[in-house]
Amino acid sequence: MIFKILLPIFLFFISFKISHAHVSERALTLLLPTEYYIPAGISVLVLTILITYITPKAFIGFLFKPFEIKSIRISDYFFSDYIDIFRVLISLLSFLLLIFLVILGFIGSRDPLANPLSLFIWSIWFLIMPLVQIVFGNIWTFLNPWYGIGRLLFKNRYIFKLDKNLSLIFPSISFLLFSLFMLVDIAPDDPDRLANVVCIYFLLNFIFIWLFGMSWLDKGECFSVFFNMLSKLSWLQFRDGKAHFGFFGFQLNYTSYFPPLTVLFLTIILATLSFDGLNETFFWFKVIDINPLEFHGRSSVILENSLGLLTFALLLFLIFLLTIYLGHKFINEDVKFIKIIGINAVALLPIAVAYHISHYLTTFLVNVQYFCKVISDPFNNGSNYFGTNDFHVTTSFFNNIETVRLIWLIQAFSIVFGHVVAVLLAHSISEKYLKSKSSILISQFPISIFMICYTFLGLWILSTPTVG
Amino acid sequence: MKKILKANISRRKLMKGIASVGSIVAMPGFVSYSQAASSSPIKIGFQVHRTGIGAAYGRWYDRTTQAAVKIINDSGGINGRPLEIIAEDDGTDPKRGAEALEKFANQHDCDVAFGTLFSHVVIGSAPRAGELKLPYFVVSEGHHVASGMLNRYTLQPGITDVKSQVQAMAPFVKDNLGKKVTMVYPDFAFGHDHRDYFSAAFESQGGQIIAKVPIPPTESSFSKYFPKIPRDTEVLYHVMVGPAVLTFVKELGEFYGSKGPKLFGFIDSVEAVDLSTPGLEFLDGSYFWEGNPRYAQANQTDHDKFYRNAVGVDSNGASVSDPKDVSTYAHMFGCWETLHIIKKGMEKSGYSGIKDRAKLIEAVESMTSMPLSQAHPQGAKIFNGKTHQTFGHQYITKMTNGKLVLAHTTSIEDTFYPDEVDYTKQSF
DSSP states (O other), X not given: OHHHHHHHHHHHHHTTTTOOOOHHHHHHHTTSOHHHHHHHHHHHHHHHHXXXXXXXXXXXXXXXXXXXXXXXXXXXXXXXXXXXXXXXXXXXXXXXXXXXXXXXXXXXOSSTTSXXXXXXXXXXXXXXXXXXXXXXXXXXHHHOHHHHHHHHHHTTOOSSOOOTTTTTHHHHHHHXXXXXHHHTSSOTTOHHHHHHHHHHHHHHHHHHHHHHOTHHHHHXXXXXXXXXXXXXXXXXXXXXXXXXXXSTTGGGGXXXXXXXXXXXXXXXXXXXXXXXXXXXXXXXXXXXXXXXXXXOOGGGSHHHHHHHHHHHHHHHHHHHHHHHHHHHXXXXXXXXXXXXXXXXXXXXXXXXXXXXXXXXHHHHHHHHHHHHHHTTOTTSSSOOTTSOTTOOOOOGGGSOHHXXXXXXXXXXXXXXXXXXXXXXXXXXXXXXXXXXXXXXXXXXXXXXXXXXXXXXXXXXXXXXXXXX | OHHHHHHHHHHHHHHHHHHHHHHHHHOTTHHHHGGGTTOOOEEEEEEEOOSSTTHHHHHHHHHHHHHHHHHHHHTTOBTTBOEEEEEEEOTTOHHHHHHHHHIIIIISOOSEEEOOOSHHHHXXXXXXXXXXXXXXXXXXXXXXXXXXXXXXXXXXXSSOOHHHHHHHHHHHIIIIIOSEEEEEEESSHHHHHHHHHXXXXXXXXXXXXXXXXXXXXXXXXOGGGGGGSOTTOOEEXXXXXXXXXXXXXXXXXXXXXXXXXXXXXXXXXXXXXXXXXXXXXXXXXXXXXXXXXXXXXXXXXHHHHHHHXXXXXXXXXXXTTEEEEEOOHHHHHHHHHHHHHHHHHHHHHTOOSGGGHHHHHHHHHTOOEEOSSSSOTTOOXXXXXXXXXXXXXXXXXXXXXXXXXXXXXXXXXXXXXXXXXXXXXXXX
C-alpha cells in the first residue's frame, strides 16, 4: 500500500526529465520479490521517524551520548609532538606509494584489471577509504599523501588565507570535476589516462598548499574535506588523548556550526553517488531516448550524462534547501537559516555512505579479486610474489539466486540503515538549536518526507532493469 | 602532452625490455626459443571488453586468450617467436575501441589486433584498422564482416556469423519441432536480424511464420504479449536479451504451464547463467542454438577435452576453480581458434614483422578448410577468403534435466549463403 502511494510521488519527482552492470545479476534480481522488500525497508524508516516523533527529547540526546573508553589513553603512550612526526612519516610513505603506483600506471599492464594504479584508485582507495573513516575515525589525516611533503616544504607558511565560510567552493568544484571524470569520461580506468589525471590532481593541490598553506587540506582538497567530514560520523574518536565511542554522529555534540556551503558540497557528493546507478537504469535510457539493449558505450552519452549529473546535483541542492527552509518557516523560534543549513546538511552524509556501499559492493566483490592477483604481478612480467597470480577471478555470486538475494539484501540494508541514521542525526541536529519538541517536530517533517523518497529512490535503483 | 606520451613509451619499453629478459629466461619453453633468441615477441593487441556492457564476456574472452597463448608459446610460439598479449580495454565502446587500435599500432607496435566481440565496437573500430593498415581479427559473430561494410584489414576467421547461424536452424526446426512458428523478439536491430534471416530461411524450407511478436526493448513484464501468440503455434522462436530475459522465461512458463508450444531459442539469452536457477525449470525440454555446447557431450572429442582443460572449464561449462562460475562457452572458443589461425597465417606467410601484414592477410584469405583439431576444437570450418568470414557446424541442444544435451549438429553447408562482398579485390 505504501509502495502504491509512494510510486506516484517518486515518479513526480523524477519526471522532471532529470532523470542502467552485470546482465545476469540484474536478471536474477528481477526474479526477487522486491515488490515486498521495498515497502518493508521503507516501513522500517517510517517506524524510525515515528519513534523520533513520539519519544521525549532526552531519548535522541541519550542515543548520541559519547562514552569514554577509560582503558585507552593515547596520551599515556604518545606525546602529541611524536604523533605529528608519525603523521608526517606515514604521509611520506603514502606519497611514495602514490609515486610507485603512478609509475606502474604508466609502465604496467595496459589492462585496467591488471594494472595496480587503476585497481587501487577505483576499487580499493575510493571504495574503502570512506568506510575506514567511518569505522576507525580520521585515518586519512595520516595517509594523506600531501601532508608530509607539504609540512616539510612549506611548514606553516601561506600566501593567501582561506575564508572559512567560502573555501568549500573549491572542494565542491573539484568533486564535481572528479564525478564527471568518473561517470562521463570514456575511459577513467585506462592506466595511462588515470596516471596523468592523478599527477595533475596531485600537483594542482600541491600548488594550492603553497598558496593557501596546510589548511588547504582541511578546507580545499575535496577528498580530504570529504573524508574529514566522514570521520565526524565515526563511532570512534580520539580527543584530547582519550578514546570515545558512541552512535554514528555522536561527535557532532562538540560541533554546532558548519559553513553554509557544506550543503553544496554534500549534495554534489550525494548526487554523484546516486546518479552513478540511476544512469544505468532503463528509466534513464528512456529519458535520454536510447535503446538500453543497444547501448553504444560511454562515448554515446557524454552530453546526456554530464547534463544529467549536473541537473541531478542542482535539483538535489534546491530540494534539500527547500526542505530545510520549509521545516523552519513554520516554527515559533528565531532561527537564522544561513547558520543552521550547514550543520543540517551533515544528515546527508550517512545517506551518501549508504549509496556508496550499496552501489560499489558488486564492483568491489569482483575487483578485489583482480587486486589480489595484481599484487603478485605488479610489473606485469609474469611474476607470482604471493602465489595469487594464477587465481581465476569468479563472478558466480552474480549467477546464483541465493547469493544475488544476499547481495541485494546487504545493499538494501545499507540504504535503509543509512537513512535511519540520517533521520536520527537530523533530529539530533535540530535539538541543538531548537528548544521545544513541537518546533523540532515541525522542522523534521519535510526532511522526513525527503528521507522516505530518497530511500525509495535507492531501493528502486537496486531493483529496476539496468544495462551492464 | 606529446612529451609525456613519448616519455611514457620509452619508460614502458625500457621496463618491458628488462621484464622480458627476465621472463624469457624464466619461461619453461626457454629451450624452444633459444634458436630464435634474437627474435622479439609477436605482439597481439587484444581489444577486450573489460568495462561496459561486455565485461562479463570480456572476462572469459581474456581467460580463453591467455590459455591459447600459453599453449602456442609452450609449443614454440610462431616461427620460433613467443606471443605477447597487450590488452587494452575498449569499454565496449566504439570510439574507445578505435583509440585502442591506434594505441596498438602507434604506441605498442603490435603486429595485429584481435578479440572484439560486440558488433558496435567492431563497426566503430574497423575503419581505423583500415587506415592504420592493422590486421584486425574479430570474434564477434556479427554479419557486418561478410556483409561488405568493413574493409580488407578486418577478418572473422574463428567464429561464424549470426546470419549463417540463424538460417542453419530452419531445417531442424521444420523437420523436428513444427511447421508453424511464432517469433518473439526484441524490437530493434538484433531482433530484426533474427526475424528477417530466420523467416526467409524457414519459409524457403516450406515452413510458415504465423505471427511475429516484437517486444519493446525496455519492457520488463511480458504477460500482456503472450495472448498475441496464436493458439495453433507449434514452435515459439524466442531471442530475448537483456536483464529481463529470465523474467520473460518465468512468465512464459507461468502462462503456458506444461501445455505450451515447443520452444526454440538462442543460448545468448542464458549465456553464463546457471540453468538451475528457480524459474528456469520451465525451459526443460526446450531447444537452444549453441555455438559450442556448454556441457561436454556423449560424443565429446579429444580436442574439446584438451580445450576445456587448457582454459580451465569443467564438463558442465563452468570454471574448474568455481563450479558455479558458468562460462560463455558458446562464444569464447572463437578467441582460441582465431589465435591459432593467426599462428597458421603467420607461419604460412613467413611473417617476420609489421612490413608483412599484407602477406599475413593474403595468407589467411587463401585458407579454406580448417579441420576439427586442437586448433579448432569447436569443429571443422570452411573459411571464405573473399568475404573474410568463416562457416562451421552449429549445435542444437535440448535442455534435459537441467543440462543441455546435443540434439542435432548442422552441416557446414547448412550455413552457406551467397557472397555479398569480395574483399580480395580491395587494395592494401
